[in-house]
Amino acid sequence: MTPSHHPVRDLLLAYAAGTLPEAAGLAVATHLALCPLCRAEVRRLEALGGTLLEQETTAPVSDGLLDAILAQIEEPAPLSLPLLGPKPRASAGSPALPEPLRSYVGGDLDGVQWKPVVRGLDEAPVRVGGAAAADAATGGTRVRLMRVRSGVAMPRHTHHGTEMTLVLAGGFSDQTGHYLRGDFTLTDTSVDHQPTADPDGDCICLAVTDAPLRLTGPLGRLLNPFVRF
Amino acid sequence: MAGPPISSAASAAGEDRAGTGRSAESAPESADALLLRVGRERDRRAFVALFHLFAPRLKAFLCRGSLDAGLAEEIIQEVMVVVWRKAGSFDPARASAATWIYTIARNRRIDRLRQERRPEIDPDDPALVPEPEDAADFALMREDDRTRLHQAIDQLPPDQSDLLRMAYFEDKPHSAIAAERQLPLGTVKSRLRLALVRLRTLLGDEA
Ligand SMILES: [Zn+2]
Numbered sequence: 001m002t003p004s005h006h007p008v009r010d011l012l013l014a015y016a017a018g019t020l021p022e023a024a025g026l027a028v029a030t031h032l033a034l035c036p037l038c039r040a041e042v043r044r045l046e047a048l049g050g051t052l053l054e055q056e057t058t059a060p061v062s063d064g065l066l067d068a069i070l071a072q073i074e075e076p077a078p079l080s081l082p083l084l085g086p087k088p089r090a091s092a093g094s095p096a097l098p099e100p101l102r103s104y105v106g107g108d109l110d111g112v113q114w115k116p117v118v119r120g121l122d123e124a125p126v127r128v129g130g131a132a133a134a135d136a137a138t139g140g141t142r143v144r145l146m147r148v149r150s151g152v153a154m155p156r157h158t159h160h161g162t163e164m165t166l167v168l169a170g171g172f173s174d175q176t177g178h179y180l181r182g183d184f185t186l187t188d189t190s191v192d193h194q195p196t197a198d199p200d201g202d203c204i205c206l207a208v209t210d211a212p213l214r215l216t217g218p219l220g221r222l223l224n225p226f227v228r229f
Numbered sequence: 230m231a232g233p234p235i236s237s238a239a240s241a242a243g244e245d246r247a248g249t250g251r252s253a254e255s256a257p258e259s260a261d262a263l264l265l266r267v268g269r270e271r272d273r274r275a276f277v278a279l280f281h282l283f284a285p286r287l288k289a290f291l292c293r294g295s296l297d298a299g300l301a302e303e304i305i306q307e308v309m310v311v312v313w314r315k316a317g318s319f320d321p322a323r324a325s326a327a328t329w330i331y332t333i334a335r336n337r338r339i340d341r342l343r344q345e346r347r348p349e350i351d352p353d354d355p356a357l358v359p360e361p362e363d364a365a366d367f368a369l370m371r372e373d374d375r376t377r378l379h380q381a382i383d384q385l386p387p388d389q390s391d392l393l394r395m396a397y398f399e400d401k402p403h404s405a406i407a408a409e410r411q412l413p414l415g416t417v418k419s420r421l422r423l424a425l426v427r428l429r430t431l432l433g434d435e436a
Contacts, residue, residue, distance in 0.1 A: 017397045018335035022345040029348040036360040049397050050328025051378045058285035066280055069306050073313040098356035100348040129345050
């Protein structure tokens with residue numbers, strides 16, 4: 001089954017062009033693992049990049065550049081140490097978390113250490129791009145896994161910035177539609193929504209937010225000073 | 230920022246260059262063949278020819294961003310060393326040599342400029358959802374598609390091709406492109422979208 005909600009073309013273009021920041025790239029690439037349609041689109045956009053390179057003007061390079069390269073290829077290739085250590089082994093069968101997310105999380109879903117946020121909602125930060133990025137205190141981009149218990153409605157909230165959500169297990173619904181594994185949404189400041197997890201199991205998502213969310217319901221206003229999610 | 234597109238660079242480039250200095254019309258076929266020879270036979274002459282074909286274009290590409298010439302050449306060196314080492318994994322059925330080299334250059338640039346990794350799928354991941362066998366949407370680019378893509382880009386209105394080049398070749402988010410061109414972000418996004426839609430139309434709805 002392929003997803004029915006995809007990243008907008010701008011995001012795929014920025015991913016193919018290499019201008020998407022790592023956190024957003026993680027959400028897009030993990031969608032790509034679950035979506036052959038968008039993989040094909042990214043290949044086409046990369047072919048466009050290759051064609052633009054072919055059509056590029058030429059700029060002279062230094063005289064010594066070729067010799068430096070030829071000297072370097074004579075040397076044995078250095079052992080490349082993987083940045084994230086060995087790939088975590090998937091539990092039996094097909095893992096719930098596809099690559100590249102599984103490596104960022106350091107294993108599959110069953111190893112995730114959840115922290116409760118509010119009743120029915122747990123989260124686990126995902127480290128991206130060095131130490132600071134996943135730190136809530138920075139107020140910058142946050143990447144985390146969220147688990148909403150089946151049937152639970154999230155507090156109503158709007159977004160100061162944008163939030164990318166990729167469903168990994170279960171599903172949820174909001175005013176804009178119904179989302180299942182592999183589905184991708186990008187919500188911006190204009191949307192005041194209240195996602196509700198499907199009744200048939202926990203809903204687990206990857207969420208990338210570039211600003212803290214603001215709760216809007218009456219309960220939300222009460223919780224706002226305490227909850228950062 | 231870009232070095233002058235001098236024709237002496239082209240003449241210094243030496244063998245099998247039919248290039249006019251503006252466009253490597255003949256590049257797709259020959260570059261694929263050269264890269265295959267590097268991969269299969271570790272052919273140094275083919276590698277040198279690839280260098281002459283791509284290094285001056287990579288330099289122009291990298292210097293479009295606000296990269297200084299020295300750093301651009303360091304990146305070119307890294308790219309060409311990767312080309313040598315990984316040429317064996319080049320599969321012309323999946324991508325042209327130019328596209329393959331473009332993706333290497335893109336990744337090296339991310340690595341050097343932002344010290345970030347580029348999250349990528351693992352094609353061998355058991356969790357990867359495979360392509361359906363039959364759907365035409367998943368067809369790979371054929372040789373004649375590439376030629377048509379060349380022609381289609383040439384037919385784009387200048388404001389669209391300009392933004393498209395910026396979107397690919399400058400390490401900038403679309404919002405920064407908007408600021409630099411003094412255009413609203415929405416305009417940049419809609420022109421890029423128009424360019425892609427137009428390319429698709431010019432390609433005769435290839436999907
Ligand atoms: Zn998709």
